[in-house]
Amino acid sequence: xxxxxxxxxxxxxxxxxxxxxxxxxxxxxxxxxxxxxxxxxxxxxxxxxxxxxxxxxxxxxxxxxxxxxxxxxxxxxxxxxxxxxxxxxxxxxxxxxxxxxxxxxxxxxxxxxxxxxxxxxxxxxxxxxxxxxxxxxxxxxxxxxxxxxxxxxxxxxxxxxxxxxxxxxxxxxxxxxxxxxxxxxxxxxxxxxxxxxxxxxxxxxxxxxxxxxxxxxxxxxxxxxxxxxxxxxxxxxxxxxxxxxxxxxxxxxxxxxxxxxxxxxxxxxxxxxxxxxxxxxxxxxxxxxxxxxxxxxxxxxxxxxxxxxxxxxxxxxxxxxxxxxxxxxxxxxxxxxxxxxxxxxxxxxxxxxxxxxxxxxxxxxxxxxxxxxxxxxxxxxxxxxxxxxxxxxxxxxxxxxxxxxxxxxxxxxxxxxxxxxxxxxxxxxxxxxxxxxxxxxxxxxxxxxxxxxxxxxxxxxxxxxxxxxxxxxxxxxxxxxxxxxxxxxxxxxxxxxxxxxxxxxxxxxxxxxxxxxxxxxxxxxxxxxxxxxxxxxxxxxxxxxxxxxxxxxxxxxxxxxxxxxxxxxxxxxxxxxxxxxxxxxxxxxxxxxxxxxxxxxxxxxxxxxxxxxxxxxxxxxxxxxxxxxxxxxxxxxxxxxxxxxxxxxxxxxxxxxxxxxxxxxxxxxxxxxxxxxxxxxxxxxxxxxxxxxxxxxxxxxxxxxxxxxxxxxxxxxxxxxxxxxxxxxxxxxxxxxxxxxxxxxxxxxx
Numbered sequence: 201x202x203x204x205x206x207x208x209x210x211x212x213x214x215x216x217x218x219x220x221x222x223x224x225x226x227x228x229x230x231x232x233x234x235x236x237x238x239x240x241x242x243x244x245x246x247x248x249x250x251x252x253x254x255x256x257x258x259x260x261x262x263x264x265x266x267x268x269x270x271x272x273x274x275x276x277x278x279x280x281x282x283x284x285x286x287x288x289x290x291x292x293x294x295x296x297x298x299x300x301x302x303x304x305x306x307x308x309x310x311x312x313x314x315x316x317x318x319x320x321x322x323x324x325x326x327x328x329x330x331x332x333x334x335x336x337x338x339x340x341x342x343x344x345x346x347x348x349x350x351x352x353x354x355x356x357x358x359x360x361x362x363x364x365x366x367x368x369x370x371x372x373x374x375x376x377x378x379x380x381x382x383x384x385x386x387x388x389x390x391x392x393x394x395x396x397x398x399x400x401x402x403x404x405x406x407x408x409x410x411x412x413x414x415x416x417x418x419x420x421x422x423x424x425x426x427x428x429x430x431x432x433x434x435x436x437x438x439x440x441x442x443x444x445x446x447x448x449x450x451x452x453x454x455x456x457x458x459x460x461x462x463x464x465x466x467x468x469x470x471x472x473x474x475x476x477x478x479x480x481x482x483x484x485x486x487x488x489x490x491x492x493x494x495x496x497x498x499x500x501x502x503x504x505x506x507x508x509x510x511x512x513x514x515x516x517x518x519x520x521x522x523x524x525x526x527x528x529x530x531x532x533x534x535x536x537x538x539x540x541x542x543x544x545x546x547x548x549x550x551x552x553x554x555x556x557x558x559x560x561x562x563x564x565x566x567x568x569x570x571x572x573x574x575x576x577x578x579x580x581x582x583x584x585x586x587x588x589x590x591x592x593x594x595x596x597x598x599x600x601x602x603x604x605x606x607x608x609x610x611x612x613x614x615x616x617x618x619x620x621x622x623x624x625x626x627x628x629x630x631x632x633x634x635x636x637x638x639x640x641x642x643x644x645x646x647x648x649x650x651x652x653x654x655x656x657x658x659x660x661x662x663x664x665x666x667x668x669x670x671x672x673x674x675x676x677x678x679x680x681x682x683x684x685x686x687x688x689x690x691x692x693x694x695x696x697x698x699x700x701x702x703x704x705x706x707x708x709x710x711x712x713x714x715x716x717x718x719x720x721x722x723x724x725x726x727x728x729x730x731x732x733x734x735x736x737x738x739x740x741x742x743x744x745x746x747x748x749x750x751x752x753x754x755x756x757x758x759x760x761x762x763x764x765x766x767x768x769x770x771x772x773x774x775x776x777x778x779x780x781x782x783x784x785x786x787x788x789x790x791x792x793x794x795x796x797x798x799x800x801x802x803x804x805x806x807x808x809x810x811x812x813x814x815x816x817x818x819x820x821x822x823x824x825x826x827x828x829x830x831x832x833x834x835x836x837x838x839x840x841x842x843x844x845x846x847x848x849x850x851x852x853x854x855x856x857x858x859x860x861x862x863x864x865x866x867x868x869x870x871x872x873x874x875x876x877x878x879x880x881x882x883x884x885x886x887x888x889x890x891x892x893x894x895x896x897x898x899x900x901x902x903x904x905x906x907x908x909x910x911x912x913x914x915x916x917x918x919x920x921x922x923x924x925x926x927x928x929x930x931x932x933x934x935x936x937x938x939x940x941x942x943x944x945x946x947x948x949x950x
Contacts, residue, residue, distance in 0.1 A: 207233050211240075211749040212668040214252040215314040215646055216814055218656050219380035219387040221248045222750060225255075225647065225671035232256040232647065232672065240750040243664060244387035249380060250812050250824060257821040258645050259672065263889050264628050265642035266675060276630070276640075281679065281687075288639045289691025291622035292328070295595035298621075302591040305332035305581070309601020310340070310815060313655045315646075316716040317681035320689070321599055327689035331562070331576075332584065332593055338577035339607055340502065341383055342914040343510035346572055347518060349559050350776035353550060353767035355573055356542050356658065359518060359533035360384055361497035362757050363392050363661050366531040367401035368493030370486075372428050372517065373503020373920075377412040378811045382501045386661040390416060401493075404486065406431065407503065408806055409834070409876055410869035421486065422871050425804040426793065426921035427476035428500070429509045429786060432516035433467035434476070435487035439523055440464050444491040448525030453762045456775030460519060463775075463783055475790055477871070491524045495531025503806070506919035509789055510911040515779045522774060527761070534757040535764050538658040539665045539730070539740060540723045547766045560778075560913075565591055569915030577915025578607045579907040585616040594621045599685070604632040605816045605880055605900050608917035609857060609907035614885070626684055630889030631816070632882070632900075641688070644678040647671040652720050652745070665729075665740070666751030682716050717742065729754055782913060796923030803839065805853065805922040807901065808876045816880035819893035831881040831898030832865035835926065836872040840864065843928055850929040853877065855904040855922055861929050862899050875926055877901040879919070 207226045214223045214235075222241025226233040235253050239246035258264070268284030269276040279287070296304050306325055312318050312335075325333060337345070349355040361369060363386055374382065376389040386392055393416045396403050403417040406428065414420040423431055439445050440461045447454055469480035476483070490496050498520045504513040518527065526532030560570040566587045567580035576584075581603070584593045596617070604614045610632075617623065617636035625637035634640050643649075651668040674680070679687075721742040724730050731739030745752060762770060793804070812824045819825060833851050845851065851864045853875060862877070870876055881898030883890050902919070909918045 210669055210671040211238055212671060213653065213666055214248060214255060215651065215653070215668070216251045216254065216818070217380060218382050218385045218659070219244070219249070219389075220385055220653060220656055220666075221252060221380075221387040222666070223248060223252055223255075227672050230672050232259060238750060241666075242751060242753045243660075243662060247388035247391070251814055251818065254818050254821045254824055255645075255647055257818075257823065259647045261820055263820060263891050264645070265630070265640060265889075267677065268639060268641050270639045271637065281677070284639055284641055285687045285691050288624045288641065288688060289694065291638055292595055292597060292624060292692050293694075295622050299594050300591060301329045302331050303593060304328055304330050304595040304597065305334060305584070305593045306330065307578070307581075307596065307598040307601050307603060308335035309599060309603075310336045311600040311817070314653065315681060316652045316654055316720050317685065318655065319716040319719045320682035320685040324597070324685045324689045324692075327693040328597065332591070333575045334578050334581055335575055336578075336601060336603075336606065337573070337575065338579065338914065338916050339603075339919075341505055342572055342577070342916045343505050343514045343911055344383060346511055346559070346914050347514045347779070350779060351515070351518060351773050352765050354543055354546050354764055355559070356546070357535055357764040358383055358659060359521060359527065360536060360659055360661060360757065361499045362495075362531050362534045363497070364395070365756070366396060366495050366497045367399065368490060368496035369393070369396055369401070369403050370406070370490060370496070370498040371403065371413060371417070372406040372498070372500040372513070373505070374499060374501035375407070375411045375413045375809065377416055378809055379501075381661070383659045384499065384501075384661060385656050385659050393417070402489070408871040408874045409808065411808075412811075421478050421482065424475070424477040424871065425806050425874055426507055426509065426789065427472075427478075428504045428507070429513045429516055429783075430467065430472040430475040430790070431478060431483060432513065432520055433464055433786075434469040434472035434480075434483040435490065436460065436464040436516070436520060436523065437468050438484045438487035439491050439520075441468075442488070444488070445523045446525040447522060448527075448529060449759065450522060450527055450761055450772055453765070453770070454522065454772040454774055456773055457523070459775035459780060460523065463780065490520070495529070496524060496526045497521065497531065497533050498526075499533070503920055505916060506807070507921050508909060508911055508918045509782070509786070510916050510918075511913040512779060512782045512786070515776075519774060522772070528759045535760040536658050536660055536757060537663050537728055537754070537760060538660075539727045539745075539754070540654050540658070541728050543764050543766060550766050550768065564915070565589065567915070569910065570913070572914055577910065577917070578603055579609070579910050579915055579917045581607070582609060582612045582616040582907065585619055596620055596623045597626070597688070598623070598633065598637075599626040599681075602631045602633045602816050605882060605902060607907075608902055608905040608919065610900050610902040611858060612907070624688070626681065626688075629817075629820070630887065632885050632888055635885070635887040635889075641684045643681040643684050644674045648674040648678060649680045650717075652742070654720065654723065662756055663754035664751055665745055665754065667742075667746045667748070669746070680715075686715075778913060793923065799923075801855070801923035801925050802873070803924050803926050804874050805855070805901070805904075805924045806874060806876050806920045808834070808878050810878065813878065813880060816883075819880065819883060819896065820890040822892055825892065825896055829863060829897050831878060832863050833926065834865045834867055834870050834876040836870050836874070837866055837868055838872045839875075839926065840866045843926065845928060851926050852929050853904060853924050853926050855906060855924045857906050858904050860899040860901065860904055863897075875924060
């Protein structure tokens, strides 16, 4: 930094992942000089991971779109904002006029949950008046929401491990040392995990791979992919058989304990040992230690979400917490008390009978998959586009998502998007998905906008709130996400007042002009920490939040049951009928692997992630993409030897729907019979605007994840525990396989 440079420091959060670490952004005019951790942030205390610096990369990226573009026969042409909004709005209105409102779908990507512009996306959905709603939730955490709905009646009341006060943490299918927590916002997870051991506690990790988190744990249970629900049932068997159950304070309002006892009785450790790959003695000891701990928390994430048993497994995790007295108690699994509390809303919706209609009351037209939270699973979207009939999807509005790389069966979705009549993308890059759009509407980068986290804070290990002021002035002519969506909602709704859509248009015109700050202010004022609840001296307003540059600590998690219950009888349902029925199918699940092996798929695919990556959208950052190739097939030395493989050899990984080819990485950190491949790679498709990402090796693992294999309760795709075979690439077969893969991409889905 030159001596003549005068910088200004802006305190805000990094919003690239759920940790939401506090950062200090040093700027010189419009230039970002440096990004460092904010030592005064009460949660992160100066910690940041390598991704934080990528906020500057997103802002400065030469491949970033800085004005709307329209696709033409000769490529993309830049157009003005007024023309772009009019063109996009007319295109969507025309599709709806020709085919009906439900023929226009919408999709919300992961970054949308990290901004208060999400409120404007909700209004945009209302303006579209379509039931074909989709989001990344069905490729991420939907089983957790459905379990919360069935057990508590409240889909957003997700139990969060009180990690800073627990003395025993059981981690299943999660790698928080890399992710910094997911549906568990807690910066600096490595230090927090070490602290458990430091206060005399224990961390146990259940994972087929020796992950970065296992290296911080006292014990690693190397479970077979898909074995998690059986392990939990074996543990519950021991808890009940040895009289270790104790519901604690929730006993007064909990039902279903006897049904759980009967279920667990059929799964002794000796029975589940073969299914899990963990010996019966270890399973029993793990159960006893968890039940005996004075403060214990079981936690699971995407590794167990992404299975055909995702909902059952998350249910059993909550059940284990509950029957050992660790649900809603200090050091156990608790519920946040965020500045915005949706509990009263869901209580009202349930009383009106509307809440029930948001959950498993409709079926997707072609796949038959159920809806949840008013959305259909993205696994069924390609068939909704490609299959003729009433309400066939012919138009699409997508916000901040790249499902061609993140959804199952990506090749088929890629093909389906080509078949749309009109597509609008609200995005800042020409991605593998947005390259199919007729028009792309790019918003400014996160550093160029004010923001307030209204979603992620609801899953934090500590109650807090922090306002995010813009760090640099918005570029000339730039628009924020909410401005783009408000304009688009007005354009789509124009001329349609008088129908149900008119309500959305009227709402937008009343409060949308001021942006999401108007709704955020209302939510804060009426929330549990607002002035209307806490009084003028202690209560919060948006202005008071803005004036605290390092955020506001609202205290540790406190017991909230039965307050967060919105079930009709206001009781905790430990054994909901749909989940008991799914548990009754576990014998079928156990036999599926044998059937796959008989069909020639003798290995099992799981995912993995890197601390220097975040799905697909940071791969254009040069600083994050330095070093060795991270898109590799990780296999055990025994599996490599059986196939004559060495490090760096090219292998073909084949599932029921297709094949991909990539280098092999041989390591004993993976369980024999398992292959691990990260997702979000594969930027070599023609027309993609991420020039640097396109130069990097890698393939999309979701080209071989099967959209026909899902969790039955939610339609969430089984990205993990996918049966595959791994073989050396034969040069003579490459051309034949490429042709076969192209045929698969166009074949009907299951």
